[in-house]
Amino acid sequence: MKATRTGIVLRPDPTRVLFRPFEHSSATRTLKIIARVNAMTEEEAEQKLGEVIREFGSRHYKLERFFLKRFNHIKSQLLTDEPLTLERKLLLGAYFTMEYSLESAALFNPSMVWHPDQTNVPPGFKRFILSMRATGEGHISSITFRMGYIDQDSKIILRKPSRYVTSPEIVPNHRFNRAQFERKLYELRLSNPISEMMMSGLGEEFVVEEMEDRLKRVLTQYRHHAEYEAIASSLRTLSRSNYELDFDDDQSLDERCIFPTSPNETNGIEDARFVRFVDDDGEVTYYATYTAYNGQVTFPQLLQTKDFTHFSVSTLNGAEVQNKGMALFPRKINGRYVMLSRQDGENIYLMYSDDLYFWQTKEILLKPTYHWEFVQLGNCGSPIETEAGWLVLSHGVGPMRKYAIGAFLLDLNDPGKVIGRLTEPLLSPDENEREGYVPNVVYSCGGLINGNELIIPYAMSDYASSFATVNIHELLNELTGSQKQVEVNVEEQSL
Known part of the structure; x- marks a missing residue:
C-alpha cells in the first residue's frame, strides 16, 4: 500500500530572519569598533540610530531591547566610566548585532503533535503544531514552528507564519x-x-x-x-548544556525559534522528535529527543515543555546514549520509560529505563531486511498508540542512498514483540521530491492520527517539507494480516 500526497509544500523562506549576537574575531577589533562609534557626535549617533531603526525595526520583535542587551555584553570594554546616552548605547548594541536567516537553506524533517490549547477551534477541526529543522548560514540548524488545523476529512490548513522570528531568553538561574x-x-x-x-x-x-x-x-x-x-x-x-528557555507570552508560536545555545549545540539542533507524553498520573508533557552537534560529535538530548513557551533542555546520559534517532514512547509501559534508538547506525533497538535522563541497556528490535532498507534502518518519530499495537513509522536506506518511509507494529504490553512490518515502503521520493541538498530522501520525525487517517509530515531531500496521508485501518489491517477493521485509540480524544 502507498501513502497519498497532499501537494502541500513548505519551502524555506529567506525573509524570516532573527537577530543574533555579531561576535568579532578579537578583543582588539571590538575596542576599535567601540572607539569609532564613540567618536561620533551626538547628532551623528542619533541620526545613524534612526536609520538603523527605520531599516530594521519593522523586521523584528523588540529589536531595541536586544540592542541594549548587546550593549550590556560589551560595556565592560569601554575605556572610561563617562555616561553614555541611551541612543549611543543602542547604536553600540546595533554594531554588535546581526540578522540571521534561519531557514534560508532548508526547512525539513518535520514532527507533528496536537496543540495543547484546543480552545476556540471551529467545530470539526483540531489545532496542531508542526516543528521543523530550519537550516541557514553556516549550515547551522535550529527548531522552528508552524501552526495549522485539520478538519474531520483530514484536510490540512496551515496558518501563514508571522514574518517575525525571535529566539528565547535563557533563564539565568536554572x-x-x-x-x-x-x-x-x-x-x-x-x-x-x-x-x-x-x-x-x-x-x-x-x-x-x-x-x-x-x-x-x-x-x-x-x-x-x-x-x-x-x-x-x-x-x-x-x-x-542543561538549561531553560523562556519565550514572551505575547509571541505567536510561529515566531519562536530554538537556536543552538549550549557547547554541545554549537553547530546545530537537529531532527527534534516531539511526542505528547502522558504520565501515570495523567500529567501531560511534550518531550522532544533531538541531536545536538558541536561540529565533531553528536549528542542525543531532551527538550521538554508543557506550553511551548517555557522549555527545559537536558543532556541524556548512560552507556547507551549514543548516535542519532532516539524516539520516546508516549507513555510508560509496565512502569518504565521506553525509547527507540539506533546506536550502531544500522539497526533499530529498544531501550527501557526507570529514569528518563539515564539509559543503560538496549535490545535489538529490527534489522535491515528488505531491499529498500539494506543500508540502514531507523525510526521516523515516536510510536503512535492504537488498539492493534504501537504503530511506528520507519525509514530505510537502499541503493544510491535512497531513503524511503515504511511502518511496523509492536505489541502494546511487550513492545519488543513485532506484530507486523511492511515489506514495501509507504512513501518513496518521486520526481518532484528527489532534488535537494541531500537528493533522493523522504524523511519524517513524527506523524499523528486524525480520524481514519494517518498524517505523515515529511521532508523532501533535506530541502522542503510536505504531508502525506494513509488510511489507518487499511494500514493496520496490512500490518496485522487482518481483514477486520481495527479501532484506533486516538490520542486527541484525551485533549
Missing part, C-alpha cells in the same frame, strides 16, 4: 538537583576527588552562579593546576 548532576558526572566519567571537592560546598539544589562561585574559590587555591582547570571546564560545560 536550578540543578545535585544528586542528578553528580550522577551525570559519573556517567561522563568525570566523577573523581577533584570534582567531588568542587561540588562539596553546594546544597541539595543549586544554581549556576553558586557553582561558579565555588569553582572560583577552588581554582584560586589550586591555581596553575591544569587538571583542576580541566575539571572545572567540564563542570561548566555540563551546567551550560
Whole structure:
C-alpha cells in the first residue's frame, strides 16, 4: 500500500530572519569598533540610530531591547566610566548585532503533535503544531514552528507564519538537583576527588552562579593546576548544556525559534522528535529527543515543555546514549520509560529505563531486511498508540542512498514483540521530491492520527517539507494480516 500526497509544500523562506549576537574575531577589533562609534557626535549617533531603526525595526520583535542587551555584553570594554546616552548605547548594541536567516537553506524533517490549547477551534477541526529543522548560514540548524488545523476529512490548513522570528531568553538561574548532576558526572566519567571537592560546598539544589562561585574559590587555591582547570571546564560545560528557555507570552508560536545555545549545540539542533507524553498520573508533557552537534560529535538530548513557551533542555546520559534517532514512547509501559534508538547506525533497538535522563541497556528490535532498507534502518518519530499495537513509522536506506518511509507494529504490553512490518515502503521520493541538498530522501520525525487517517509530515531531500496521508485501518489491517477493521485509540480524544 502507498501513502497519498497532499501537494502541500513548505519551502524555506529567506525573509524570516532573527537577530543574533555579531561576535568579532578579537578583543582588539571590538575596542576599535567601540572607539569609532564613540567618536561620533551626538547628532551623528542619533541620526545613524534612526536609520538603523527605520531599516530594521519593522523586521523584528523588540529589536531595541536586544540592542541594549548587546550593549550590556560589551560595556565592560569601554575605556572610561563617562555616561553614555541611551541612543549611543543602542547604536553600540546595533554594531554588535546581526540578522540571521534561519531557514534560508532548508526547512525539513518535520514532527507533528496536537496543540495543547484546543480552545476556540471551529467545530470539526483540531489545532496542531508542526516543528521543523530550519537550516541557514553556516549550515547551522535550529527548531522552528508552524501552526495549522485539520478538519474531520483530514484536510490540512496551515496558518501563514508571522514574518517575525525571535529566539528565547535563557533563564539565568536554572536550578540543578545535585544528586542528578553528580550522577551525570559519573556517567561522563568525570566523577573523581577533584570534582567531588568542587561540588562539596553546594546544597541539595543549586544554581549556576553558586557553582561558579565555588569553582572560583577552588581554582584560586589550586591555581596553575591544569587538571583542576580541566575539571572545572567540564563542570561548566555540563551546567551550560542543561538549561531553560523562556519565550514572551505575547509571541505567536510561529515566531519562536530554538537556536543552538549550549557547547554541545554549537553547530546545530537537529531532527527534534516531539511526542505528547502522558504520565501515570495523567500529567501531560511534550518531550522532544533531538541531536545536538558541536561540529565533531553528536549528542542525543531532551527538550521538554508543557506550553511551548517555557522549555527545559537536558543532556541524556548512560552507556547507551549514543548516535542519532532516539524516539520516546508516549507513555510508560509496565512502569518504565521506553525509547527507540539506533546506536550502531544500522539497526533499530529498544531501550527501557526507570529514569528518563539515564539509559543503560538496549535490545535489538529490527534489522535491515528488505531491499529498500539494506543500508540502514531507523525510526521516523515516536510510536503512535492504537488498539492493534504501537504503530511506528520507519525509514530505510537502499541503493544510491535512497531513503524511503515504511511502518511496523509492536505489541502494546511487550513492545519488543513485532506484530507486523511492511515489506514495501509507504512513501518513496518521486520526481518532484528527489532534488535537494541531500537528493533522493523522504524523511519524517513524527506523524499523528486524525480520524481514519494517518498524517505523515515529511521532508523532501533535506530541502522542503510536505504531508502525506494513509488510511489507518487499511494500514493496520496490512500490518496485522487482518481483514477486520481495527479501532484506533486516538490520542486527541484525551485533549
